[in-house]
Amino acid sequence: MARINSKMTMLFKLLLVLSLVLVVFTAERKLMNVIVNDGVPQGAIQCKSLYSVQDGDTCDDLAQAFNLTMSTLNFLNPNLDCDNLFIGQWTCHNLWSFF
Structure with a gap:
């Protein structure tokens, strides 16, 4: 019985750590939504x-x-x-970045 509880506790801890990693990864992805390509940010952008x-x-x-x-x-x-x-053609030369 103790082995089962130990395995269940270990499994619970593993799932907890994986959940935490997923939350951190998702938050980082939102913060790092702007990816640099040739010095130009990509993602949620708007011409300013x-x-x-x-x-x-x-x-x-x-x-x-x-x-x-x-x-x-x-x-x-x-x-x-x-x-x-x-x-009269409009061209963009600077961006606002939104996360």
């Missing part, structure tokens, strides 16, 4: 700085003006077609 494309602007001009790499500019503006920029 927009720019309206002007006549003669190119993607290189935009990246240089806002001190961004081309990969960052493309990440911030996934639908941006650098060969077909149009006047």
